[in-house]
Amino acid sequence: MIKSHLPKHGQTKNNKGFGSVEFLLVAAPLLMLGMGSIEASYWYITRQASSLALFEAARAAATSHANPQNIEQAFEKALQPLFVPAGNFTSPSARMLAYFSSIQKKTGLAPWRIVIKNPNQADFIDFQRKDLPISQQTGLPAIDNNYQYEQHQRSGTGTFSGHNIFQANTLQIELTYPYRALIPGLGQLFRLLADNQQDYDKQLMRQGILPIKQTLSISMQSHPVLWPVEANGKVLYSHTPASGNGIDSSHTQGMPTCSGLWCELNTRPIDAPIPSETTLPDNPLNTIPDNQQVPSPNETGNNSPTASNEPLPEEGISVDGKDPACGVTLCCT
Known part of the structure; x- marks a missing residue:
C-alpha cells in the first residue's frame, strides 16, 4: 500500500509565510553586502580622484611660488572628472560647486582644505x-x-x-576632503567616531561626513613665498599669521x-x-673676528709703507672656513 506524503490541508495553512521569512533572512545580508560594495567602490573612486587632484595642485604650486590661489584653482579643475556625468546640472563643474555649497552650508566651514605644512614659518x-x-x-x-x-x-x-x-624648498601639503556616504546610516556612525578627531575633521564627522586625508611632498621649482591666506579659507598654512x-x-x-x-x-x-x-x-675690516689674523704687508706682496693705513685687498684677508661668508662672491655694477 502506497502512502501519500502530501501535507494535509491544515498543515499547509500553518506553514504559510515561511518562504517569505527565509527570503528576508537571506536577502537582507546580501542586500547589505551589495550596498557596502557600492559604498566602498565610491569611496575608493573619490579617494583616487582627490589624490590625483592633489598631485595637480602640488605641481601648480611648485612652479608658482606655492601660491594658494593657484593651488585652489588647480585642485578644483582636476577634481571635475569625479562629478561626471553632470546629471541635472549643466556641467560637471556646476555639479561640483553645488556639492561644495551643500557641504559648506551644512558645516559652516570650507568645503575642503589643503594645509601647507612645509615650508613652515x-x-x-x-x-x-x-x-x-x-x-x-x-x-x-x-x-x-x-x-x-x-x-x-x-x-x-x-x-x-x-x-x-633642501627641506625648506620641499613643498608638503595635506588634503582633507569631505566624503558624504551613499548609505544614510553611515552618517550616524561617523558622528559617533568624531570625538578623537582634529578640529576640522571633528566638525565634518559631527555632521555625518567622513574626511579623506592625504599628504603629498614635491620639490619646489620656484622660490617659495609666504602668501597671505584667509583664516577659514580652503588653503591654509600650518601656522596662523597674526595679520x-x-x-x-x-x-x-x-x-x-x-x-x-x-x-x-x-x-x-x-x-x-x-x-x-x-x-x-x-x-669691512672691523667685522673680522678676533680669531682671524690680517696678514702683514710682506705677506700680501705690498711693500708700500702706507699700505698699513689702507684697506687690504680681499684676497689678502685670512678667513675662517666656518665663516658664513666663505665662498660668497659680491659683484658690483
Whole structure:
C-alpha cells in the first residue's frame, strides 16, 4: 500500500509565510553586502580622484611660488572628472560647486582644505631672502630656490626650523576632503567616531561626513613665498599669521630677520632687540673676528709703507672656513 506524503490541508495553512521569512533572512545580508560594495567602490573612486587632484595642485604650486590661489584653482579643475556625468546640472563643474555649497552650508566651514605644512614659518625666518625679485614685487618673505647646494654649504641647518635649505624648498601639503556616504546610516556612525578627531575633521564627522586625508611632498621649482591666506579659507598654512600676511610677529620676537652675509645669526642674543633695517658695515675690516689674523704687508706682496693705513685687498684677508661668508662672491655694477 502506497502512502501519500502530501501535507494535509491544515498543515499547509500553518506553514504559510515561511518562504517569505527565509527570503528576508537571506536577502537582507546580501542586500547589505551589495550596498557596502557600492559604498566602498565610491569611496575608493573619490579617494583616487582627490589624490590625483592633489598631485595637480602640488605641481601648480611648485612652479608658482606655492601660491594658494593657484593651488585652489588647480585642485578644483582636476577634481571635475569625479562629478561626471553632470546629471541635472549643466556641467560637471556646476555639479561640483553645488556639492561644495551643500557641504559648506551644512558645516559652516570650507568645503575642503589643503594645509601647507612645509615650508613652515620657521623656514622663512631662517632662509628668507629679501633681494629676490618675487619678494621685491610682492613684499612677502621668500626662500631662494637656486644654488641650493651652495646655500647648504654656507648656511647649513636653520637655527629655528632645524631644516636645511633642501627641506625648506620641499613643498608638503595635506588634503582633507569631505566624503558624504551613499548609505544614510553611515552618517550616524561617523558622528559617533568624531570625538578623537582634529578640529576640522571633528566638525565634518559631527555632521555625518567622513574626511579623506592625504599628504603629498614635491620639490619646489620656484622660490617659495609666504602668501597671505584667509583664516577659514580652503588653503591654509600650518601656522596662523597674526595679520594674515607675512610672518607672525608673536613668533619672531628675538629672532633675526635674515640669515645672509651680514646677519649676526650666531652672535645676537635671543632677547636682544632686532634692528629694523640691516645695513652693511662702514669698514669691512672691523667685522673680522678676533680669531682671524690680517696678514702683514710682506705677506700680501705690498711693500708700500702706507699700505698699513689702507684697506687690504680681499684676497689678502685670512678667513675662517666656518665663516658664513666663505665662498660668497659680491659683484658690483
